[in-house]
Amino acid sequence: MNSITLLQVAWVALKVNLLRSILTMLGIIIGVAAVIIMLALGAGARYDVDQQIKSLGGNVFVVFSRGRFSGGARQSSGSSQGLTELDALAIEQQIPEVNVAAPTLRANGQLIFGNLNWSSDIHGVTNSIYQAQSWTLSEGRTFSDAELASAGRVAVIGETVKRELFGQSDPVGQTVRVNKLPVTIIGVLKGKGQNTQGNDQDDLIFMPLDTVRKRISGMTLSSPKAVRSIIVQVHDERDMASVEQQMDSLLRQRLRATDGQTPFSIRNLAEMIETRSQTLQIFNGLLAAVASVSLLVGGIGIMNIMLVSVTERTREIGLRMAVGAEPKVIMKQFLIEAVLLCGIGGIIGVTLAVITSLSMQYFTGFTAIIDPYVVLMSVGFSCLIGIFFGYYPATKAAKLQPIDALRYE
Amino acid sequence: MAAVIQTKALEKHYQMGSETLRALKGIDVQINTGEFVAVMGPSGSGKSTFMNMLGCLDIPTCGQILLQGEDVTHLPAATLAQMRNKYIGFIFQQFNLLPRTSALDNVVLPMLYNNTPRQQALTQARECLELVGLGSRTTHQPSQLSGGQQQRVAIARALVNQPALLLADEPTGALDTETGLEIMQLFQQLHRQGKTLVLVTHEPDIAEFASRQLVFRDGKLVSDKRSTPACAQTALAHFRQQRLAEALE
Numbered sequence: 276m277n278s279i280t281l282l283q284v285a286w287v288a289l290k291v292n293l294l295r296s297i298l299t300m301l302g303i304i305i306g307v308a309a310v311i312i313m314l315a316l317g318a319g320a321r322y323d324v325d326q327q328i329k330s331l332g333g334n335v336f337v338v339f340s341r342g343r344f345s346g347g348a349r350q351s352s353g354s355s356q357g358l359t360e361l362d363a364l365a366i367e368q369q370i371p372e373v374n375v376a377a378p379t380l381r382a383n384g385q386l387i388f389g390n391l392n393w394s395s396d397i398h399g400v401t402n403s404i405y406q407a408q409s410w411t412l413s414e415g416r417t418f419s420d421a422e423l424a425s426a427g428r429v430a431v432i433g434e435t436v437k438r439e440l441f442g443q444s445d446p447v448g449q450t451v452r453v454n455k456l457p458v459t460i461i462g463v464l465k466g467k468g469q470n471t472q473g474n475d476q477d478d479l480i481f482m483p484l485d486t487v488r489k490r491i492s493g494m495t496l497s498s499p500k501a502v503r504s505i506i507v508q509v510h511d512e513r514d515m516a517s518v519e520q521q522m523d524s525l526l527r528q529r530l531r532a533t534d535g536q537t538p539f540s541i542r543n544l545a546e547m548i549e550t551r552s553q554t555l556q557i558f559n560g561l562l563a564a565v566a567s568v569s570l571l572v573g574g575i576g577i578m579n580i581m582l583v584s585v586t587e588r589t590r591e592i593g594l595r596m597a598v599g600a601e602p603k604v605i606m607k608q609f610l611i612e613a614v615l616l617c618g619i620g621g622i623i624g625v626t627l628a629v630i631t632s633l634s635m636q637y638f639t640g641f642t643a644i645i646d647p648y649v650v651l652m653s654v655g656f657s658c659l660i661g662i663f664f665g666y667y668p669a670t671k672a673a674k675l676q677p678i679d680a681l682r683y684e
Numbered sequence: 685m686a687a688v689i690q691t692k693a694l695e696k697h698y699q700m701g702s703e704t705l706r707a708l709k710g711i712d713v714q715i716n717t718g719e720f721v722a723v724m725g726p727s728g729s730g731k732s733t734f735m736n737m738l739g740c741l742d743i744p745t746c747g748q749i750l751l752q753g754e755d756v757t758h759l760p761a762a763t764l765a766q767m768r769n770k771y772i773g774f775i776f777q778q779f780n781l782l783p784r785t786s787a788l789d790n791v792v793l794p795m796l797y798n799n800t801p802r803q804q805a806l807t808q809a810r811e812c813l814e815l816v817g818l819g820s821r822t823t824h825q826p827s828q829l830s831g832g833q834q835q836r837v838a839i840a841r842a843l844v845n846q847p848a849l850l851l852a853d854e855p856t857g858a859l860d861t862e863t864g865l866e867i868m869q870l871f872q873q874l875h876r877q878g879k880t881l882v883l884v885t886h887e888p889d890i891a892e893f894a895s896r897q898l899v900f901r902d903g904k905l906v907s908d909k910r911s912t913p914a915c916a917q918t919a920l921a922h923f924r925q926q927r928l929a930e931a932l933e
């Protein structure tokens with residue numbers, strides 16, 4: 276009996292008991308779908324984290340000035356000063372592994388253009404910010420040295436700000452009022468979209484550090500060159516640990532920090548995100564494990580039904596043997612039936628999983644990534660389940676003596 | 685004359701707890717090509733046991749079976765299956781058709797196990813259904829056929845591989861007299877065409893249509909006679925006439 280005939284015979288046998296076949300398959304369908312959905316959501320979460328790290332750069336530190344800026348007013352001065360532009364310069368120049376160190380200040384601002392207004396984050400920056408945070412311009416130019424040196428009334432805006440205030444028209448050369456200060460727009464940042472927390476990364480505007488410090492924030496600063504944070508980009512991710520140490524000792528020395536009182540904190544953002552995501556991954560792995568158990572239960576269901584089927588069709592087996600079926604052909608027939616049940620169940624499960632994950636992604640905003648390898652694996656695995664749980668019933672059928680099988684009541 | 689099948693000192697014992705039941709006690713029979721043999725005897729005398737041995741469905745306790753001159757007594761299960769497929773056609777009292785399967789597919793069944801190409805198998809199956817008078821019922825399922833028709837499908841299935849030996853264990857047992865006679869007429873037709881048949885029955889009337897009668901009693905062969913077979917066609921015509929007369933009375 277060739278394999279196509281065997282498949283046909285198995286197919287007919289399953290079709291004859293259609294409802295039972297479908298119910299049996301259900302276990303496998305649910306198991307496969309659950310495993311794939313769990314793995315897809317896990318891969319999606321992983322992907323989100325990777326994207327976030329990538330957008331920040333896995334090689335980026337942020338050094339925050341601690342306590343200097345709370346409430347917009349200076350706290351009682353201690354022995355140490357806050358971070359300054361000069362600290363950024365020192366980091367960049369004295370630590371060879373550092374590519375760039377970009378000092379930044381932040382303020383909230385109300386932007387007005389014509390009769391439109393929009394509030395956004397205002398970042399006081401130098402031109403090193405573009406490299407440190409991987410920004411590029413879609414229009415216009417960056418700040419000139421003169422603008423940086425003289426607190427020029429210029430700004431580079433994010434895509435969201437452009438869209439809200441200018442729509443389709445060209446913002447470069449236009450003047451907006453930022454907290455009442457007229458500022459000329461010289462460039463537009465290329466959009467980055469939302470980050471994984473759903474925050475818009477393009478809702479911001481860049482101005483020279485001095486402009487923000489002197490004309491926008493109204494903060495009383497600990498020193499004329501004070502900054503809120505320094506974004507440090509390292510050449511090679513592998514040097515992160517060593518750079519962190521070097522920065523720590525450099526800044527301690529520069530800020531004359533005593534042991535108990537550190538006026539700055541160094542954060543490795545990639546690491547923070549990674550830690551947060553690990554919990555998620557473990558949880559997800561647990562769910563996938565539970566899903567696999569349901570696949571196992573589905574397999575046991577297959578075995579149960581195949582055993583019932585062998586008993587029920589004992590006379591048929593006897594007849595097939597009488598007209599010339601060898602035991603191994605009977606064995607193959609029942610194995611193929613089991614594998615067909617599992618295989619079809621697996622394929623339906625995959626389809627269900629794809630539909631479910633896509634609609635989850637669409638309606639809830641979860642990222643779901645279905646790896647074709649996972650799909651192949653789970654269909655293959657469910658076929659294996661068919662072989663594994665079909666084996667015993669199939670052997671039972673093949674071992675029957677033709678005469679006993681024919682006489683079976 | 686060439687022996688289709690031959691048994692030598694054939695014995696079958698069943699172990700029932702501590703007792704051994706000797707269902708066959710040394711049977712020596714030779715069945716030749718073209719014979720139509722009826723196996724008779726009271727219930728429990730070992731007729732079915734004997735038939736199952738002839739059909740290689742069961743394994744003898746001792747003795748020997750030669751099928752087409754080959755000793756099949758100790759062959760492995762797989763080889764026996766091939767022998768059955770090639771040389772033997774079975775007809776059962778309970779028809780044993782596959783349910784929810786068309787007559788045609790039921791007849792095709794034995795050819796699935798010898799890799800006959802699908803088209804050829806279908807052609808052969810149709811021819812056999814034609815031969816048993818069911819050319820117009822090929823797509824019917826067993827549940828849509830009468831008992832006699834079902835038995836004809838089973839006969840077509842037994843014929844389809846052109847076996848050397850047709851074995852029928854009480855083929856008319858589940859049928860009424862008239863249908864039984866029709867089936868016997870078909871057997872006689874096959875016999876005239878040169879087929880070798882062995883048929884188990886406990887009705888002497890039915891046994892008369894065969895060319896040779898074996899009688900079993902208590903696991904032994906007690907009588908082996910050859911006779912000129914009665915004509916089933918005549919018997920059928922007679923039966924119908926009689927029934928008509930009864931109805932008119």
Ligand SMILES: Nc1ncnc2c1ncn2[C@@H]1O[C@H](COP(=O)(O)OP(=O)(O)OP(=O)(O)O)[C@@H](O)[C@H]1O
Nearest residue numbers: 698705707725726727728729730731732733734886
């Ligand atoms: N599987 C078995 N296990 C035990 N004993 C059996 C088995 N099959 C048959 N026998 C016994 O062997 C003897 C012969 O049985 P067999 O079926 O050959 O009788 P038979 O002549 O066909 O009878 P009937 O006309 O009623 O069909 C009987 O006594 C029966 O009880």
Ligand SMILES: [Mg+2]
Nearest residue numbers: 731732733853
């Ligand atoms: Mg019997």
